[in-house]
Amino acid sequence: MPSYAAQAGQSLIFLPPAFMTQLELQGEPPAFGHAMLKYFAFDPNYVNLNHGSYGSLPLPVLAACNKLTMRVESNPDLFVRVEQTELITKCREQIAKFVGAKMHEIVLVRNTSHGINTIMRSFEWNAGDVIVTCSTTYDAMTGLARFLRDGPGHPDISQFVLQWPTSHAAIVAGYRAHLASIPRRPGQKIVAIIDSITSVPGALMPWQTLVQLCKEVGVYSVIDGAHSIGQELNINLRAAGPDFWVSNCHKWLFAKRGCAVMFVAERNQGIVTSSFPTSKVYKSPADRAFPGESFIEQYNWNGTIDFVPPLSITAALEFRAWLGGEGAINGYCHDMAMRGGARLAAFFGTRVMDATGEFTCNMVNVQIPLPPGVEPSEAINTLFNQKLLAPTNRTTKVSAGVFYHGGAWWARCSAQIWTELEDFDLLGSVLAEVCREVVHETQA
Template sequence: MTLLDFHESPPAFGHAMLKYFAFDPDYVNLNHGSYGSLPLPVLAACNKLTLRIESNPDLFVRVEQTKLITKCREQIAKFVGAKTSEIVLVRNASHGLNTIMRSFEWKTGDVIITCSTTYDAMAGLARFLHDGPGNPDVSQFVIQWPTSHADILAGYRAHLRSIPRHSGQKVVALIDSITSVPGALMPWQELVQLCKEAGVYTVIDGAHSIGQEMNIDLGKADPDFWVSNCHKWLFGKRGCAVMFVAERNQGIVKSSFPTSKVYKSPSDRASPGETFIEQYNWNGTIDFATPLSITAALEFRAWLGGEDVINGYCHDMAMRGGAHLASIFGTRVMDQTGEFTCNMVNVQIPLPTDVQPSEALDALFYQKMLAPTNRKTKVSAAVFHHNGAWWARCSAQIWTELGDFEQLGSVLAEVCREVAREGQAH
């Protein structure tokens, strides 16, 4: 029996899809990539499961829960081309990446490789680990647009060769599959191969990948570790994520976080990965209706027509919408060739280049966009500074139409004028 029960065919993509989401009618959402957007049918499935759980919590947690978790893991493993034994569910991408990175036994001389585009919380994690026991060094690889996949690969190869190496040293590369800002597809599979050749562990931050990046095949790409949010592009309930740990590395991740009651000391294990799955099936009381929403999300996506149909529309809308917004502003898109673009497009906005980024400026932007006092329409797109210019990262989804980019353009032009004026006044 499926969690979703549809008696109608899906409407055409565009504004007709808005009836399946709970958006304020005055809200133009071009920032799906930040927090995800929960479809109402998936929410209904979660509510149905919640009632089932609450009807007999003991029965569900002690008897039924593990079967549903196993089914969910099997579905996701197939979706990303991994073995079920390599897949567990975690709270969010940051949770999974912290679990992995804190599991390494760091020693003086070890190295963590980050990028200038590494998500800020993960860059903070690298600094935290550097400040802790073992003091691993942090080596940053710089990426700036305009660039190309070929240039990134050539530069990364040179960066790997520049790191002094010695016997017994660990080098761990934190690699984004799709960077957050700018929203850009990385040649991460090729970067994994470069790291393999150099004897470097790969930890892939795939927060934006599942549900947006087509044809993920972890078996073929063969990273050491990979984590992706399922509440962003896959349409799961916020927050849930999937963590992949290759079987060869399950001895590194010795404990779930928090540590489960089934934890065994390495000396007591029959194999390095013994209890790996079981630790994530139960490591404290949480509402498993949230991670189990992945099953309902996959059913909803199948009803919509599947991955090719969904991402075909969203990618096309990102490319056309980005070009349209750039023409409204008289500016440009960051990715001129399209090789970095999945369903997020980065467009330069008309804010003077001498306006410098700050937390106060970020707050001012989002206050004016999301809670305006002078207009009815509320809009959302991620605004950021890169390489001397200001940009908007726009997420295209199944409800997006070109008119949404026009509304964003109208509001952002006004907000840019206000921000520049208030910034000069201060």
């Protein structure tokens, strides 16, 4: 077992929030690796290599959230009616600077799916319109495209097929050809949902170039950046120029789940005319002095929710700055992903999906020893989750995203600031055992 900080991990889970203020950001942070575990609330028997799915809240950020929650509850009227908007504005200013956007193009929403639903449902769909998806589009977004196709207007869906092994250059060439193949007609709109980093496989896409391709042929670009902020270095939306972009802050940025940042380019704020739910400050397009009037205000208040998660972005950014900043964090995580992936592949006698690192940020995809005869299904996914996270035959729990692609089974492993190479060793031994069990139970 890795040398996890069991006492710190166990006690901090059960002690009151006031105790957590002892983990203040003073002095130099410890070295990345297992020494970082004391800043998280993990079960000491749990090895987290699936941070990318749900994020992991640092204890100093949790302490800031608890402090803010007490402030809210001490006088909810004062906070909601007087103080909240100022804090939201500060948070928007910080995150706009972080992603290289204009502040009036940035609002806070619950999660990426919420934001993209708001955007896609704002278009007035007509027969002949087209939604462009990808074979690796996140399944909830694929479901959204189907839902819109089934609704008024019945837009068509055009899917671009993406298969590894490939390269960024091949993806760009293939996407250009795919857009060119879509029949065009007067008055038609085409909207492309593009992942910046695909969920499975966990792979960095050449999304900025795909945005430019869309611009060249009059296609709207909606960027699903769920995995980007906090993992992808040097995000500059002003330079990239997408029409829309949404990213979760509770995944890789260390904010409290769930919260996300939604970017709507100023030129498109006449499309997203209403927040969801619609706010009391909503104005009909005919009554607006300019297209984006009331855009920000609608997201500042559209019903009673807990604003602590989105406001935790401020504490998350402070924690990341204390750790050494984006270069230090992502440099360690990327290196650990590359080395850990190679080590796990060597243990299995298999391969990594991206040997060159062209597609790798902090998630690495490693083929696991499961024969292709085991067909993908919801039952198989449930079986893996049960055996990895709630085993009956061992105390150690591990997590990694298991998925099927290109006729083979893979594990998507997320490297984080607490990860060390021996975590990949432990995952390998457990996954090898689980794979044998899955084969036995599904082929018996």
